[in-house]
């Protein structure tokens with residue numbers, strides 16, 4: 386039996402999901418239970434599962450027959466290339482995963498803490514005081530700089546300046562819905578036309594690639610360095626593969642972390658009593674980060690393309706459809722998280738393990754986010770640096786709605802805040 390779902394025409398379902406994704410998911414769960422089908426225009430039908438146990442069944446597909454890479458390939462390949470952890474599957478994926486995991490382990494990146502703090506301090510000093518601004522954009526400046534300096538390992542001032550201008554433009558043009566959702570054949574057809582988004586994208590990509598390949602060549606001549614590029618150059622990966630993985634880490638790592646931080650502040654500013662305990666209680670800071678990612682997970686789903694019919698409960702998902710743990714709803718399951726809408730970092734003070742596999746902001750299975758430790762480190766350090774220097778307030782106390790932005794849910798007003806200098810600045 387096929388999993389149930391709304392009978393609305395696909396275009397109407399798409400419009401519903403685009404305007405009120407969380408509302409649509411909640412309504413479907415109430416009506417159909419924890420397994421239901423939704424249809425996005427231009428994609429195979431997608432079966433969502435909304436309990437940790439069912440999610441495990443989907444993640445188990447990673448051992449064979451669930452293609453997370455195939456799901457992402459059409460819209461990501463122009464940006465990340467053909468050799469990306471995000472879009473590969475099977476043996477080629479495993480080969481890359483084995484090489485990318487070690488440089489991103491907690492122990493390896495612990496040494497980045499000082500530099501992340503310095504980058505944050507540098508940027509925070511430029512924020513406006515007394516006039517409201519969108520915090521998420523400021524967070525993105527910091528997380529982008531972390532990638533350019535600690536992952537790409539760029540030190541040369543001129544190159545840093547070029548990339549600070551080029552990368553946000555590349556991401557904006559490359560990540561625009563009009564480009565990413567265009568079927569590949571149609572996209573290719575516009576390649577040579579002037580003034581199309583794809584043409585502009587290709588020019589920007591060529592400019593970025595020129596810098597990256599040059600840097601790769603330079604670093605091959607002078608091996609070493611503690612940045613991720615230095616470590617990747619010690620592996621068997623060729624230049625094109627290294628380039629593709631650098632862009633992969635940029636695409637997967639900087640907007641997600643910035644949005645996670647934006648949500649953490651959005652929730653902190655609307656929950657009394659928590660800011661007083663921050664930022665010097667390290668254990669509590671860690672719990673705040675984890676709770677923010679629980680109550681407002683940035684990535685709301687973790688889809689797999691199903692290779693062979695998949696049995697879920699009483700239903701069968703046909704081959705060729707997508708199956709996806711619905712992270713946004715699993716994090717709201719009241720049987721695991723009492724009063725799930727409340728922002729309560731205390732839930733994590735006894736150790737996240739108490740919640741078993743129900744906490745999954747970084748997905749699961751073998752495709753679990755390779756940058757999870759770096760993301761958690763960045764979030765802790767950046768939160769602490771901001772709170773040490775500034776007192777933030779929310780000009781509008783109403784909670785910000787969740788807006789769909791490709792595969793993420795971002796705060797609708799990008800976490801609007803007003804900042805005041807903290808005098809004297811807090812020091813640890």
Ligand code: HEM
Pocket residue numbers: 453470471482633634635637638639641642645683684686687688746747748749750751752753754755756757759760
């Ligand atoms: C708060 C920040 C972040 C969130 C919420 C997040 C979330 C996720 C999720 C949900 C997945 C898919 C997992 C699955 O399908 O089961 C993923 C995959 C991935 N993430 Fe992250 N991520 C974050 C930060 C980062 C960072 C900082 C990096 C790297 C610098 C990164 C690199 C990747 C890569 C390369 C993959 C693909 C892994 C694979 O398919 O083997 N992410 N992430």
